[in-house]
Amino acid sequence: MIDYLRLLDADAADHKAVTGVLRRFPLPPEWGVDLYLLDESTHPTGSLKHRLARALFRDALRRGALAPGATVVEATGGNAAVAQAYVARLLGHPFAAVMPRRSAPEKIARIEDLGGTVHLVHPPLAIYDEAERLAEQRGGHYMNYLAASADAIAASAGGEDDIGHVLFERLPVVPDWIVVGAGSGGTATAIGRRIADISGETRPRLAVVDPENSAYFPGWAYGADDYTTGMPSRIEGIGRPRVEPGFDASVVDVVMPVPDAASLAAMRFLCGTTGLRAGASTGTNLWGALQLVAQFVRDGRRGAIATLICDDGDLYPTTYWSDAWLDEKGIAIEPWTKALEGFQRTGVLEPPSP
Template sequence: MNNRSKVCSSALEAIGNTPLIRLARLDADLPGQIYAKAEFLSPGGSMKDRIARQMIEDAERAGKLKPGDTVVEVTSGNTGIGLAIVCAIKGYRFIAVMSEGNSPERRMILQALGAKVELVPQGPGGKPGQVTGQDLKLVEERGRQIAQELQAFFVDQFHNPSNVAAHAATTGQEIWDQLEGKIDIFLDVVGTAGTFVGVASTLKAKNPAIRCLAVEPASAPVLAGKPVTSPQHKLQGSSYAMIPGLWRQDLCDGYLTVTDEEAVATARRLAAEEGLLVGYTAGGNVAAALKLAKECAPGTTIVTILCDSGMKYLSSDLFVKS
């Protein structure tokens, strides 16, 4: 019995077991069939709820966290929201350190969940809604400083192996079970690399023939080893024009790129044609999937991730057509 057919003792039990949705209107008349994991239906509205729960519970098991402790993490918003939920239930004080460039909805949600939000100014030339690797370094420096000053537990999602473990044990296994192993291609935009590496490792352990492809912004294809023309893009929470510490090249069978315009247009199509209100990165994932679905062999099964809810971007240009 999954968490959508039982009474949960807390929101923690409602994390995961999200539906896999066939995008039958978007892929109509295309050779490939696209399935998308609806991670926006998790309590915090994103796939990051999974890693938030795992990272905190693993830290508890390892004796790194005890009742009354403070938790600190650098976040673009989604991991912070997941951690705010977990910390609220478990009784930890939580401080989210994030760039001023991230959408204001995320910080508002964090504050509503009881978190303290520490905003870090963007680097020179920074643009709202476009957080770069340089901005992230500034956030991480401040986060580590706060954690040291308060003797708090620093979650460190970009290097925490529990990030990968959460997706290997849950997201990847769920996808395999939901499609009964009938998967040809998995693709995902890479941020911390936790989702990609976790899901890919599980799928490839079950069937090495499954192709796992990394999606990157067209202006910053760093994983593919190509020039970065601009680290600024709209795929918030991902692709910081640097290779993440959790990345595993051996699990990646190839690379795809999407532009900001493609991500926005596809997110709008998901809302208008599939009734799925999701964010920029989910739009990027599906845009890449549609490219594959047009040129692949008939009947090819493509799986991707709807990373988070579009509710977190209502103040942006995502759904406001200029």
């Protein structure tokens, strides 16, 4: 009998040396602030969703929800589906991604290249019901990462699939703040629960950064767990039109709204400053982290802040890294780029005037 859990452990061990590398963002030493970035872009599938995929499969296997050889179905066309396609192939499971009809061809190709099949549906919100129907039809398992991610990561506590464990293992100090985005909410919740295990004055605080059209900031501000916007996020991997069940607001200290133009300017600013080419959600993280750095500088405080490089920027050549795409979407990043350049000189980060 195949030892599926051993295969997952082997995948984690094989890639541990090159994933989750801790990097430092260059800041003037006289500011007395360190900014650390945990680089999750070097996973085999290019994003932090690789750890989540392993955790989801591990949890489903342990619970007996996933029978050997059964079809795995997921409702998304993003990095979560790509990572699950990889793990499904590793374990010998057929994989099917249910995606909106207008999904980008390169996303479809990435899933198919890993042996998965793609089912396109319309309207976009129909993907969830269709994934459930397809899994039932095939006698398979609907992974449903939006609902299952937080519990799956919790079940992997202390291992390589637990992003909170990995972050604190790599950091040389306990930071004052950790900054992350929220898609399913699993990453933020996992890190928040890890923080809750720390006592005393060294306990970090957790900031969740939220892009335009997402429900997490207004839901947190109004204390409404059922808040919905009905609008999709343009920043892949984070932001949701509803507050997902995997998001635990009780472990979050603050939710910071971030304009999409700021995210994309910060993404390119990271590359220009460090040579690291990441995706837009990393830009969202960086903008929020730099806002906190600016507060430290203003208040004359010393300390440390940590955030994540979420995925590889080379996954987005026709969108976030395309000037033509920015023009098509009407996103002007130049004023935000100037704000970041000014911050680099002065330590003051002021959003551009409307």
